Amino acid sequence: MVTAKVWVLKKHFEGFPKPSDFDLKKIELPSLKDGELLLESVFLSVDPYMRPYSQRDMKEGDIMIGTEVARIVESKNPAFAVGAFVVANSGWRSHFISDGKGLHLLPSSWPESLPRSLALGTVGMPGLTAYFGLFEVCKMKPGETVLVNAAAGAVGSVVGQLAKIGGCKVVGCAGSDDKVAYLKKIGFDEAFNYKTVTSLDEALRKASPDGYDCFFDNVGGEFSSIAINHMKKYGRIAVCGAISQYNDSVPQKGPYVQIPMIFKELHMEGFIVTRWNNRREEGQKALLKWVLEGKVKYHEQVTEGFENMPAAFIGMLKGENLGKAIVKV
Numbered sequence: 001m002v003t004a005k006v007w008v009l010k011k012h013f014e015g016f017p018k019p020s021d022f023d024l025k026k027i028e029l030p031s032l033k034d035g036e037l038l039l040e041s042v043f044l045s046v047d048p049y050m051r052p053y054s055q056r057d058m059k060e061g062d063i064m065i066g067t068e069v070a071r072i073v074e075s076k077n078p079a080f081a082v083g084a085f086v087v088a089n090s091g092w093r094s095h096f097i098s099d100g101k102g103l104h105l106l107p108s109s110w111p112e113s114l115p116r117s118l119a120l121g122t123v124g125m126p127g128l129t130a131y132f133g134l135f136e137v138c139k140m141k142p143g144e145t146v147l148v149n150a151a152a153g154a155v156g157s158v159v160g161q162l163a164k165i166g167g168c169k170v171v172g173c174a175g176s177d178d179k180v181a182y183l184k185k186i187g188f189d190e191a192f193n194y195k196t197v198t199s200l201d202e203a204l205r206k207a208s209p210d211g212y213d214c215f216f217d218n219v220g221g222e223f224s225s226i227a228i229n230h231m232k233k234y235g236r237i238a239v240c241g242a243i244s245q246y247n248d249s250v251p252q253k254g255p256y257v258q259i260p261m262i263f264k265e266l267h268m269e270g271f272i273v274t275r276w277n278n279r280r281e282e283g284q285k286a287l288l289k290w291v292l293e294g295k296v297k298y299h300e301q302v303t304e305g306f307e308n309m310p311a312a313f314i315g316m317l318k319g320e321n322l323g324k325a326i327v328k329v
C-alpha cells in the first residue's frame with residue numbers, strides 16, 4: 001500500500017494566496033488494476049495560471065491543479081515501462097495512479113546533461129508558450145523590435161532568446177537588478193527594472209526610441225496600458241498573461257485600448273498555449289535542439305521538498321523566481 005501526499009485548496013484565494021489557504025493531506029492508494037500504473041512525482045511545477053484557474057475551475061477541498069515530471073514505479077500497462085519518466089497533469093500529488101491517458105513520455109534519449117525538470121519549463125509548457133506566442137501570434141520578423149515583460153521568468157526568458165534567434169532586437173523588463181543583469185547575460189539588447197525606473201514611459205522610449213513591432217505581454221494592467229502607446233503602426237501584441245491582475249480583489253480600471261488600437265492599427269490577440277497541442281512535438285524538438293546548442297539558456301528556481309509547494313507557488317507570484325519555478329520532491 002502506498003500513501004500519497006496531496007495539497008488541497010482549503011480556501012479559495014482572496015487577494016494574494018497565503019499558506020493557510022492550503023492543506024496537506026494523505027491518501028492511501030489502492031493496488032493497481034490491469035492497464036494502470038503507479039507514479040511518483042520527481043519535479044512539480046508551480047505556475048501563474050494556477051491562481052486564475054483555481055478560482056474558475058476548482059472547489060474548496062479539491063487537489064491543487066498542476067503538472068509534474070513523474071517516474072513510473074509500477075506498471076500494469078504494457079505501453080509504460082517501470083523506470084520511465086512522464087509529464088503528467090495530475091495536480092499537487094507525491095504519488096498517483098494513472099490509466100496512461102494524457103501522459104507524455106519523456107524520450108528515453110533525454111540528454112544526460114539536462115535536468116528532466118526542463119520538461120516543465122524551457123522545453124515544456126512555458127517554452128511552448130513562448131514559441132507559439134512569438135511565431136504564431138506576434139509573427140515576428142527579422143529586424144523587428146520585440147518587447148517582453150516578466151522577462152526573467154519561465155516564458156519571458158525564452159521569448160527574448162527566441163526573438164534573438166529570429167534576428168530581432170529584444171527589450172525586456174523584470175522586477176530586480178539581478179534579473180536585469182541575467183537578461184543582459186542571456187542576450188537581451190536592453191533591459192530595465194520596472195520597479196525602480198522613475199518613469200515606465202521614459203524607460204520604454206529610451207530602450208527603443210522608434211517603438212516596438214511586437215509586444216509579448218505577460219503582465220497586463222498598468223504596464224500594458226503604457227506600453228501600448230509605444231507600439232509602432234501595425235504592431236502586434238500577444239496577450240499571454242496578466243499576472244499583475246490575478247490577485248486583484250477589485251478589478252483594475254482602464255486606460256482602455258481602443259484609441260491606440262485604432263490610430264496605430266494594432267493587432268492584439270489573446271492565446272492559450274494548448275491551441276497548438278497538435279504541434280507540441282515540433283515545438284519541444286526545436287526548443288530542445290536550441291538548448292543543446294547553447295542558443296537558449298535556462299535557469300531554474302528549485303525549491304526542495306513537496307511540503308514546500310505552497311511556499312514555492314506564493315514565492316513565484318511575488319517574483320522570487322529567476323527562470324522557471326520548480327519543486328523537487
Ligand SMILES: NC(=O)C1=CN([C@@H]2O[C@H](COP(=O)(O)OP(=O)(O)OC[C@H]3O[C@@H](n4cnc5c(N)ncnc54)[C@H](OP(=O)(O)O)[C@@H]3O)[C@@H](O)[C@H]2O)C=CC1
Nearest residue numbers: 048153154155174175218240241242243244271272273319
Ligand atoms: N497564455 C498561455 O497559454 C500561458 C500564459 N502564461 C502567462 O505568462 C506569464 C508568465 O508566466 P511564467 O513565465 O510561467 O511565470 P514567471 O516565471 O514569469 O513567474 C511570474 C513572474 O511574474 C512577475 N510578476 C509577478 N507579479 C507581477 C506584477 N504585479 N507586475 C509585473 N510582473 C509581475 C514576477 O517577476 P518580476 O520579478 O519581474 O516582477 C514573477 O517572477 C503569466 O502571466 C502566465 O499566466 C504562462 C503560460 C501559458
Ligand SMILES: CCCCCCCCC/C=C/C=O
Nearest residue numbers: 048049067089125241272273
Ligand atoms: C498537460 C499540461 C496541461 C497544462 C495546461 C496549462 C495551460 C496553461 C495556460 C495558461 C494560461 C495562463 O497562465
